[in-house]
Amino acid sequence: MSEIRHNWTKEEIIAIYNKPFMELLYEAATVHRLHHDPNVVQVSTLLSIKTGGCSEDCGYCPQSARYDTDIEGNDLMKVSHVKAQALRAKASGSSRVCMGAAWRNVKDGEEFDQVLEMVRTINKLDMEVCCTLGMVTENQAKRLAEAGLYAYNHNLDSSEEYYKEVISTRGYQDRLDTIENVRKSNVTVCSGGIIGMGESIEDRAGLLVALSSLNPQPESTPINALVAVEGTPLEDQETVEIWEMIRMVATTRIVLPETQVRLSAGRTSMTQEGQAMCFFAGANSIFAGDKLLTTPNPDVNEDMKLFTKLGVQPQKPFTKKVQPQTVEAKDSKYSDLGEKPRWTRPDHKIERNIEASKK
Numbered sequence: 353m354s355e356i357r358h359n360w361t362k363e364e365i366i367a368i369y370n371k372p373f374m375e376l377l378y379e380a381a382t383v384h385r386l387h388h389d390p391n392v393v394q395v396s397t398l399l400s401i402k403t404g405g406c407s408e409d410c411g412y413c414p415q416s417a418r419y420d421t422d423i424e425g426n427d428l429m430k431v432s433h434v435k436a437q438a439l440r441a442k443a444s445g446s447s448r449v450c451m452g453a454a455w456r457n458v459k460d461g462e463e464f465d466q467v468l469e470m471v472r473t474i475n476k477l478d479m480e481v482c483c484t485l486g487m488v489t490e491n492q493a494k495r496l497a498e499a500g501l502y503a504y505n506h507n508l509d510s511s512e513e514y515y516k517e518v519i520s521t522r523g524y525q526d527r528l529d530t531i532e533n534v535r536k537s538n539v540t541v542c543s544g545g546i547i548g549m550g551e552s553i554e555d556r557a558g559l560l561v562a563l564s565s566l567n568p569q570p571e572s573t574p575i576n577a578l579v580a581v582e583g584t585p586l587e588d589q590e591t592v593e594i595w596e597m598i599r600m601v602a603t604t605r606i607v608l609p610e611t612q613v614r615l616s617a618g619r620t621s622m623t624q625e626g627q628a629m630c631f632f633a634g635a636n637s638i639f640a641g642d643k644l645l646t647t648p649n650p651d652v653n654e655d656m657k658l659f660t661k662l663g664v665q666p667q668k669p670f671t672k673k674v675q676p677q678t679v680e681a682k683d684s685k686y687s688d689l690g691e692k693p694r695w696t697r698p699d700h701k702i703e704r705n706i707e708a709s710k711k
Contacts, residue, residue: 360564360607365557369603373595377633380602384634387609393659394448394612394637394667396482397441401429401470402453402463409705410509411518411585412549412578415454418709421583428453428463434470435477442479444652446640447669449474450482450505450542456522457487457695460688464492465681468499472678475500480669482542487526487695490533495686497537500678502670503572504534505542511558514551516700518586523696531566540571540673544614547600548578548592556600560607571672572637573611575600577618585708592618594626598633605634612637612672624658631662 368376384390404425406415414421438449451470458464467483474481483496484505493504509515512524534541543566545559563570577592597618604613614637615630622630640652659666669675679685 356569356610357607358565358567358569360561362554362557362561365560365603365607366553368606369553369557369599373599376599376602377629380605380634381632383606383609384636388612388636390631390636391662391664392636392667393631393664394614394671395446395640395655396448396450396480396614396637397437397444397446398450398452398639399434399437399441400454401434401451401467402427402455404454406454407456408521409519409702409709410521411702411705411708412546412581414581414584416584418705419583419585420711421581425454428466429470431466431469431473435473438474438477438479441640442477444640445656445666446479447667448480448482448502450484450503450639452484452505453486455486457693458485458489458492460492460690464495465688468495468681471496471499471501472680475502475676475678478669478675484542487522487530487693488533489691489693490536491686491689491691493533493537493539495684497539497676498679498684498686500676501539502673502676503540503542505572505574506530506534507544507546507574507576508559508562509545510549510551511555512562513558514549514555516698517702518549520698520700520702520705523698526695528562531570535568538676541566542572542574542614543570544572544574544576544616546576546578546617547596548589548618549586550589556603560604564607569608570611572614573604573608574614574616575604575635576616577621579617579620583708583711585702585704587708591621594622594629597622597626598629601630601635602633614638624661627658628662631664636667
């Protein structure tokens with residue numbers, strides 16, 4: 353039941369997902385207790401360090417420059433501002449700060465150097481540091497590791513088949529290549545997906561096949577429920593039912609037994625009882641704070657009240673892996689190579705994305 357497998361089939365995962373609800377929860381909770389403390393939940397704070405203006409056409413994303421979503425863009429934050437936000441997050445119970453920039457991929461230069469300084473600054477606060485910056489090369493991943501990065505987030509979003517129905521401006525293999533580049537450094541991997549984009553159960557299983565096939569499997573897997581934002585191609589999608597979310601969390605827990613499963617976007621539409629069921633089913637990480645990049649999120653005080661009701665404690669930083677050592681820029685072994693990698697641009701079209709961009 354608790355074996356780490358990298359050869360799950362889609363059919364096996366669909367059979368797990370479709371089990372009678374109580375049997376599914378019991379199996380997931382049993383696996384969870386074999387690998388994790390059920391009364392400890394890791395708390396992360398997600399900070400948008402560069403918002404809006406992204407060139408990609410991801411159908412779920414209000415930060416795409418192609419869609420009219422009333423998102424106010426901003427330039428890259430200053431290091432001092434990021435430090436102040438990190439201190440606030442630490443005081444509220446977060447053990448990790450995840451910094452997100454609306455970039456297609458990392459580009460060597462002044463802005464990336466600034467991000468590296470942010471990583472150094474937060475790591476020195478004795479907090480785990482995560483970044484989600486788009487595609488990265490091996491050298492860029494190693495520079496982030498040197499600065500003290502704990503985790504890199506790069507979601508697969510969905511199955512490889514359904515991915516083509518959501519995004520046309522980058523390929524699925526680029527996502528896998530980025531994760532492989534991160535694995536060549538000493539940085540842990542955070543990778544998950546989104547449900548509620550119109551995908552089938554087969555596609556949800558396909559996502560878990562892709563994640564479980566990675567060796568090692570991701571240390572963290574966010575399960576997001578789509579937050580449909582007006583102006584995006586997916587603005588008319590119905591909100592995912594809590595039962596679907598619980599099933600997806602439980603199935604993920606069984607397939608990825610040692611991974612921290614993060615209850616991510618969409619929590620504002622969930623009751624406290626629904627969230628508690630997700631924790632029981634194997635979720636043991638959340639994003640705290642009033643925003644997830646640009647979409648709403650429960651207030652951190654409400655999260656702490658729920659933790660108190662459930663007898664849950666926030667996880668301390670560096671519980672799963674020792675704190676990285678920060679190497680100062682002047683002592684860095686890896687330098688700016690001025691890389692210009694040729695990440696793919698698939699040539700297929702997604703009609704709903706095109707129609708949304710015309711608006």
